[in-house]
Amino acid sequence: MKTTIKLYIAIFFTACFTSCTDYLDVKPLDSFTGEAVFSDFNLTEAYVNKRYTELRDGFGNFGLRYISDEAYHNFNSGNPYLYNRGELTPDQFGDHSTWNAYYEGIKNCNIFFENIGQLKAEKGQIDRLVGEMTFLRAFFYADLVARFGGVPLITKTFDLNSDMMVSRNTYDECIDFIVKELDKAADLLPLRYEGKNFGRATKGAALALKSRVTLYAASPLWNPTDDKVKWQKAADAAKAVIDLNQYQLDPNYKQIFTSNKSAEIIFMKQFNSEFGHSFDWTDSPNGFTGWSRTCVLQDMVDAYEMEDGSMPTPQQYVDGNPWQNREPRFYASIVCDGQQFRGREIEFYVSSTGSKANSGKDSEFGIDDWNASKTHYTIRKFMDESLRNPWNDKGAQPWIYIRLGEIYLNYAEAQFKLKNEEIARTYLNKIRERARGGKTNVLPAITSSGPELLAKIQQERRIELAFEDHRFFDVRRWKIAQQTENNPARKITIVRDDQTKKKTYKIELIQERKFFPQHYLLPIPRSEIQRNSLLEQNPGYDTPVGAK
Secondary structure (H helix, E strand, O other), X not given: OOEOOEOXXXXXXXXXXXXXXXXXXXXXXXXXXXXXXXXXXXXXXXXXXXXXXXXXXXXXXXXXXXXXXOEEEXXXXXXXXXXHOOOOOOOOOOOOOOHHHHHHHHHHHHHHHHHHHHOOOOHHHXXXXXXXXXXXXXXXXXXXXXXXXXXXXXXXXXXXXXXXXXXXXXXHHHHHHHHHHHHHHHHHOOOOOOHHHOOOOOHHHHHHHHHXXXXXXXXXXXXXXXXXXXXXHHHHHHHHHHOOOOOOOOOOOHHHHOOOOOOOEEEEEEOOOOOOEOHHHHOOOHHHOOOOOEEEOHHHHOOOOEOOOXXXXXXXXXXXXXXXXXXXXXXXXXXXXXXXXXXXXXXXXXXXXXXXXXXXXXXXXXXOHXXXXXXOOEEOOOOOOOOOOOOOOOEOOOEEEEXXXXXXXXXXXXXXXXXXXXXXXXXXXXXXXXXXXXXXXXXXXXXXXXXXXXXXXXXXHXXXXXXXXXXXXHHHHOOOHHHXXXXXXXXXXXXXXXXXXXXXXXXXXXXXXXXXXXXXXXOOOHHHHHHOOOOOOOOOOOOOOOOO
């Protein structure tokens, strides 16, 4: 059964009035003690619930699509341009570093583990809470390790008498710790939840995160000798999720991301219309008074295959039919000029004479022109197109952290590395079969072998998992980021002739991008190193920006 996160924060205040004369003894309502929380099941559960909200999602400025070759942030909120331009330093790292936020989350988990012994409740209830918190702490660490490499493994809280000088554990030590924690969580957690508990971490969530962690650990960035033992662990971890038989590929690719009921979802953050998000408006075109925040890059657009499995060519832009006959996932993921979106045709074009009246509603001469997409593409994936009331309708779509599609791709990659190419092709083609959307004459099955098959696996991950915060990590673990992230970011300009209404298309530069070897890992914030003399900075960040 899928795992979701019910996004709510339960706050409980209790006060006992023993008599009308004891009002001076009332406990303060703006604070609480560990004893007060962890001696009460409802308060303890509320404490656990709050930890789920500390997981970042990709709907806001934290999305990793802005700091990969997928997209350009329309406004630089959170400073993604630091990453794009290769200007990342220990003093300037924007909002995409999780160091402080996730160590705060780890501290809160450690508080739970130090106090859970006070709780008097049924063993099954306690086991479930311990399993959830074990999973969540492992999630925090898995993210930190993916971004920074080895980090300090802290499993207790500090007080004023504690020695706070801690060194980094090695990458392998961190992976061993995370895997053991996830195994423990999997043993404690149920396969599924119903009713009010729908949305908590499950056994499948723990095993699925283990699949991702072991895949990353087996990849070239951390496995330069191509140790097959590591690849076998990755294959086994992915197969363990598949063998649960709790999940299945959703036949409708677009609908995976608009409903928390999809059988494909393993772990996600859940929203509702009351406690919702504004992604549908921050990321819709300006013609809907949206902000066009995710400006999809031209090279991402042209990464999608044609229906026949070939790749798009520049001639299509000359001929005036650049987005026809693409594979179905393209139309479920990206908004282009001339497509239908939210009940009307999208108009990214500008007038041949510069006339505002003759330019499109979604162009830089259209409605709220300052919010026009700078690449003249926006994102469609994750959108609830039934919403029509800008900035008032809240989005209830979930943010999906892990789904079965990823696990199939994890398994295919690991089996390829183990030289089991037939198994790799089988699971790769399961993904492509679903992507056909019921059509029989599109996206031919993969029959490749050797290096060509590996390239197909990497290509399929790029498309199937587009904008889901995978590409940033994938190009790093594959050690190809110096190629992908040094490519210039490009846009398209669409000009419509005022008289003939014919459109012409020109691909242009929007941003030069730079990636240096040190950027395979993020810098540890300098403030952390200044506080802790044992904390060692990642390589390359003590040299000037741009040094090779």
